[in-house]
Amino acid sequence: MSRNQPIGVPSHQSIAYHLSSQQYNKTMKILVPIKRVIDYAIKIRVDPTKGPHAVQQANVKMSMNPFCEIAVEEAIRLKEAKKSKDDEVVAVSIGPKQCSETIRTALAMGADRGIHIETKGDVRGDYIDLQPWGIANLLKGVVEKEDKVDLVLLGKQSIDSDCGQTGPLLAGLLNAPQATFAAKVTREDDGSFVVDRETDAGTETIKLKPSNAPAVITCDLRLNTPRYPTMPNIMKAKKKPVQVISLEDMVKELGLNLDDVLKPRNQVVEVYEPPPRKEGEMVESVDVLIGKLKGKGLVG
């Protein structure tokens, strides 16, 4: 604590300094952006006659992106660990009106309130219309509007676009300290977050110190196992507040340009199913196998 004191400030004034600065928040607010995607267990159907819109979304089961679920779970665990009454976990989602169901699932898991930025039915969330740049700009606006957000927890990527860009883009826009692919997150008393990241070279531990911007952390698979919401919590979630605002109104409120937000930076050129696996060839013996492998130039 004493390291944060500017030199020369009398000690009785330093307490006031700490309370007013964003470095030490008594209440914690975590923002969790979540995305509604095709359920991970569903086999994707591709209609090649539909160009970039080839992935069939009509009548297909949609759920919260699994990495976003992990982020929600982590936010709730951080809140439960801190045990303060006024801490808040806010779930925010951008998408069509069915996104409200996804937000309700986050509320049933333990989030306190939701923000639904509603898009028109024809706007596709899976990388066609809403892309990470637009989303990150919207989320920046939400963070600033919410004020005093300590942490933004996101999934490391969505399972439809697999971009993995929204978290880092948001951190850049906010000039925020960030740590991606978190495998463990803990909050220290001074408001900093300590993150373990799994990399190819080993585990890296990063401390995100409190600053004017919230910490931005993206969550990887091994961070936690999300809880199944219980029926009583699902019923309770129906009463939790969800602010619904149309994309156009939100953009206007944040002073952004709708075209900037919706215009794709990347254009989907083609969507196709991977070619079906060719049937293997049965061989009589090991010698024949080696012969064939040699024939194909696969062994010396």
Place this chain on the structure above:
Amino acid sequence: MSTSCRRMFLGQRFLRENSATSIPTFPKSFASFPVFANTEHRRRQKETRLRSLHSSFRHQSFHVSSAARTRTQDKTPSTQCRLPSDFLSTIQSRHPELKISTNPYDLDSHGHGESYHPSSPPDAVIYPSSVEQIRDIFSLCCREVLDDDCDSAVVEVVSVIPYGAGTSVEGHLNMLLPTEDEILKVPSSMFTGHDGSDTYRTIKVRRRGGISIDMSNFQQIGDVGAGDLFVKVGAGVTRNTLNEALRHTGLQFMVDPGADASIGGMVACGASGTAAVKYGTMRENVLALTAVLPPTKILSSDSDACHDVAKPEIVHCGTTALKSSAGYNLTALLTGSEGTLGIVTECTVKLHPIHNNVIAAVCAFDDLHTAAEAVTMIRMMGIPVSRIELLDEVSVQAFNKSLQSTEKSEAINQKQTEAKLHLQPMELKPTLFMEFSAHSEKAVLEDLTAAQSICVADFNATNFVSASDDETRQALWAARHRLYYSSIALRSGDGEREGATPRSTLLTDACVPLSHFADILSATARDVKELGVIGPCFGHAGDGNFHCIMPMVESDTEDYRKRVFQVNENLIQRVISVGGTCTGEHGVGYGKKRYLERMYGSGGVQLMTSVKKALDPWNVMNPGKIVDV
């Protein structure tokens, strides 16, 4: 002959005997069990040359299993397919997209479950995706063929065994075919091409092999509407897949046998698990089902293939209403019928809401009898428990051992969440594992306190610990969760010799009234000790259902294996004497048929046989199981 050669020879002989007429008692050889040690691989290479000398004794199933283990071997000799020569081609031409496999590895894997019963593979595996495909297959299973050598009409019957997840532990998936032809007199009206006359015809029934109908394409999971407490699922959906799909509904399917079984298989065997004490078994959780009945008509030689009249019926049984008195209870008839009366294609199962408040508790007792008495008292007092499991000292020892050896615990340590738990060895005493859940914290604490006072004050339990957070609950129940594999690991290999596997383990299953539970359970544990076999015992104590896990290894003597099977025999006779059942949840299969007469009398068995004959006159469906016809 070398020892290894002799073992192979015996193994082949044993498997040949494996027909409906003989009930295999001890597996004479473990040659058909999967092998993991590298030494086995090298040994087999040497044996390839020796085996060619014994070509006259080749049996497809033996070679199929050994080939599956060591890929360096020569290709297996072409298996002799017993099916009629045009059977598969007719089906394939009618349904070109239908997957049919005669690959020896597929056949072998569809010929066994997860028990010591050796593999008896089918002649083909078919993977239908619709009920219509199944009906078409069935219409060919009972056909008249023209045979100039025979005076009477010849009817060829192909058997069918439905396959779910392959987790059967009573040999349900073994293709056991009658070996002899039968001569019967049947009404002409049973032929599709009958001339309307009211006569009888003499026929010769010839068995022409069997097929496995793999239900893994039946993966539909219906939507759960608001306020619904049920869901419709395809027979191939496994219970974990179903619960994952339901994860955001606040509801779960609460029948939890140890394996990740398919719903269709669970219906077939009347499965149950640790949650049965509160939520019931499959019998209480199946509301409705759709099944394809076996064929009753003979497809005449002059009728078209897959003739409409030859196609069997589809039945819809039950209702999604929670209660019904409408007609005979067909759902109950098919539940537990072990694939002998029809193929279940779809099932509507009950769902239950997940409670907010869950507490797990563990305590130890001085002896097994006292522990079982404590459970009986808890049930008599009507204290709600959602799970209550009792492990004997050998089971606890198995758990402690699994914590020691790190390699084994890597294999047992499947879930990554469990890796974070700090598990401690437990006291070597019979241990009770309980779980309480209720809609309010107050209620669940009251249940816990009531059970605790019975255990500690009335039955001298020690070390009563409880917890409500997820991680500690998992740690408290770790010994129970890992029980099956840690018990098998009690007889693990040591590099040179192979260890036990689920395929070399006898898992007993019996259920008695609670009033006799303590006596029977301790008598069994005593028997295990006295006969000198390794057999951890544990029970779904709240239901009076208990199991004994007896792993065997290849190097066991005949005498040891005899004693293992003796434990099971003694147990079942004891259980039936007190009015219990020879199988609480695993089913009869073919190994327990002989106990049904003692349980139900000849009248009961005769009635079951009549039901089987009425629904499946040609014994197409899973022959040799439950009753003999």
